[in-house]
Amino acid sequence: MSSREKILADIKRNKPAEVAIPSFEFTATTYDNVVTKYMETLLGIGGNCNVVKDLTEVNKILSTLVKDQEVVIGISELGGYNASEYAFKDAAALEGVDTVVIEGNYAVAENASIWIPEKNMVNRMLPFICQHLIIVVNESDVVSNMHEAYARIKVDEDGYGAFIAGPFKTADIEQSLVIGAHGPLSLNVFIISADK
Amino acid sequence: MNKTIEEHSKAASVFLEDAERAKWHDETLWFVRAKRDKAAHTLPEWEGLREAASKIKEHTLSKLDDYLLEFEAKAQANGITVHWADDAEEHNKIITHIIKKHNAKSVVKSKSMLTEECQLNHYLRDRNISVVDTDLGEYIVQLREEQPSHIVLPAIHLKKEDVSDTFYKHLQTEKGNKDEVYLTRAARTVLRNKFITADVAITGVNFAIAETGGIVICTNEGNADLGVHANKVHIACMGFEKIIPKAEHLSVFLRLLARSATGQPITTYSSHFHRPKEGQEMHIVIVNNGRTAQLGREEFRSSLKCIRCAACFNTCPVYRRSGGHSYHNSVAGPIGSILAPNLDMRKNADLPFASTLCGSCTNVCPVKINIHEQLWSWRQILMKEGYGGAAKKASMQAMAAVFSNSTVFKMSGKMGRKFMSWIPGLVNNKFNPWYKQRDMPEPPKESFNEWYRKNRKA
Known part of the structure; x- marks a missing residue:
């Protein structure tokens, strides 16, 4: 008997009587002003957030932020889109990337995470290997909690996707929090205002 | 036999010899526990979430074989190779076989308690394969040739000066520089290079979704993602109890996990892997290693609901004052003390006694495992099986004689x-x-x- 058959047979023999799948019997907290809550939560975990009018404003801010550095722009509506050049580069070739700008699909107010599917990343390495990460998300896509987020996304639509909440961090040395363990040292989020 | 029952308490008394450090350990973990409380109290639905998580896991255990088969079929359709390992040895063999097939020499590994349980690092090292643990805490303990002392905070038994000495010795950092930013940056430089130059990435699994055939890995450092994305081969190892039925259930577990673990609202990265990237190979190893036996023990099967948050460690008055190494098991603390005797009753007979049975572990458990009751039940079994030792047995008999006659x-x-x-x-x-x-x-x-x-x- 293969291990697979043995394990499955042992489980069948030893498992408890069937228990019905539960429905959620709680009311998830929602926030009246999700953007304010989102900004507050992100600040608390070491990220920065700005509400901007449109992508033109993001462009303006980007031009003041980065100089003489390797910047990957992954949003085609932004000036200087160049992510397609990076689609198949390997880790060694990406090591020098300073800043990555990508779009987030949904931002979650309760924990400041943002859902980013693979297609937005262009290359799975990019949001991890860069020194600074910038995520742009629409105000209408800010939701209160994880239940609302999962109701909107299809986790297997792309081969890979992640909720990203703030810059990398570690507290492994005597519980002292250090921002930027292996990956990005900073996270900036731009929320594109719904008021036009 | 009475030797085993004293093992934890002996190791604990060694830990307590450095009174100042023991006090720091106790207070630091209590601080993490307090952060957990604060995070939990921000959500009025917290108890409802715990109840839902508990019921989802109970349901899953009752249909485990069906869900594993569903997961396997979906994962294979996603282009993932699925392996089954009945014990630690088979798990290690499967992984070695994959590594050898690619003529690989160098492996980066993110946190996986299962690979600790299976002693994978030693197994690979004996076969001339280098493994680097990339979680910073695990990297520190690996350099020191120690075991993690906590499943979430692997280096919690160490102070800045220990890390400074370790890095001075292995990474040639400045002698005596204890600045945590300096030390973290030094490790960052070394580890980023390891990610790029390795051949194979090994990860653990936090959740495996039956419905979609994908896995979720939660980290703060992003080391799992860096390792996997930088390499041509990804091997993910999971105990079979990591299965959950549906993607929507992740909302419940991800809301509970980091809040219970460290008081964070969520880990920095919650990564969903469904298909390997172009040109990459992805393997999942589903491991039993005694879990089917635990499933068959009615009193203890709910320990398989555990999501490895370590809230029970941080709250435990015994763990905080004895340190993880005194448990001599890959998973320490209260939950480790009910999992370990299932793996090896003789070797771990002391662990269910390393508790005051105060019940705090049960109260903080996000999936509502009755940990302290299971500790008590293990004691009943161990005493009956003769693991109590002569002294304990005699004192219990004396006590029974006194209590039974007014x-x-x-x-x-x-x-x-x-x-x-x-x-x-x-x-x-x-x-x-x-x-x-x-x-x-x-x-x-x-x-x-x-x-x-x-x-x-x-």
């Missing part, structure tokens, strides 16, 4: 109170384990029984 009980109480007040040195001495680190209370003048009789008369 005359003897009253007389012993009276004698005890008299002796304690006449000759306090009889109990206030180092031979009495209850005297360690505390003073014995003043003996009461009378028993409750005597007090009650007197006051009822009046």
Whole structure:
């Protein structure tokens, strides 16, 4: 008997009587002003957030932020889109990337995470290997909690996707929090205002 | 046999010799526990979330074989190779086979308690394959050739000066520089290079979704993602209890996991892997290693609901004051103490006794495992099986004799109170384990029984 058959047979023999799948019997907290809550939560975990009018404003801010550095722009509506050049580069070739700008699909107010599917990343390495990460998300896509987020996304639509909440961090040395363990040292989020 | 039952307490007394460090350990973990409370209290639905998580896991265990088959079929359709390992040896063999097939020499590994349980690092090192643990805490303990002392905070037993010495020795950092940013940056430089130059990435699994055939990995450092994305081969290892039925269930577990673990609202990265990237190979190893036996033990099967948040560690008065290494098991703390005897009853007979049975573990558990009741149940089994040792058995029999006869009980109480007040040195001495680190209370003048009789008369 293969291990697979043995394990499955042992489980069948030893498992408890069937228990019905539960429905959620709680009311998830929602926030009246999700953007304010989102900004507050992100600040608390070491990220920065700005509400901007449109992508033109993001462009303006980007031009003041980065100089003489390797910047990957992954949003085609932004000036200087160049992510397609990076689609198949390997880790060694990406090591020098300073800043990555990508779009987030949904931002979650309760924990400041943002859902980013693979297609937005262009290359799975990019949001991890860069020194600074910038995520742009629409105000209408800010939701209160994880239940609302999962109701909107299809986790297997792309081969890979992640909720990203703030810059990398570690507290492994005597519980002292250090921002930027292996990956990005900073996270900036731009929320594109719904008021036009 | 009575040797085993004292093992944890002996190791704990060694840990307590450095009183200052032990105090720091205790207070730091209590601080993490307090952060957990604060995070939990921000959500009025917290108890509802725990209930939902518990029921989802109970349901899953009751249909585990069906869900594993569903997961396997979906994962294969996603282009993932699925392996099954009945024990640690088979798990290690499968992984070695994949690595050898690619002529690989160098592996980066993110946190996986299962690979610790299976002693994978030693197995690979013996076969000339280098493994680097990339979680910073695990990297530190690996350099020191130690085991993680906590499943979420692997280096919690160490102080800055230890890390500074370790990095000075292995990474040539400045001698005596204890700045945590300096030390973290030094590790960052070394580890980023390891990610890029490795051949294979090994990860653990936090959740495996039956419905979609994908896995979720939660990290703060992003080391799992860096390792996997930078390499041509990804091997993910999971105990079969990591299965959850549907993607929507992740909302419940991800809301509970990091809040219970560290008080963070969510881990920095919650990564969903469904298909390998172009040109990459992805393997999932589903491991039993004694879990089917635990599933068959009615009193203990709910320990398989565990999501490895370590809230029970941080709250446990015994863990905080004895350190993870005193548990001599890959998973320490209260949950480790109910999982370990299932793996090896003889080797781990001491662990269910490393508890005050205060029940705090059960109260903080996000999936509502009755941990302290299971600790008690293990004690019943271990005593029956003869793992209690002669001294424990004799003292328990003496106690039973005293408690079962009211005359003897009253007389012993009276004698005890008299002796304690006449000759306090009889109990206030180092031979009495209850005297360690505390003073014995003043003996009461009378028993409750005597007090009650007197006051009822009046």
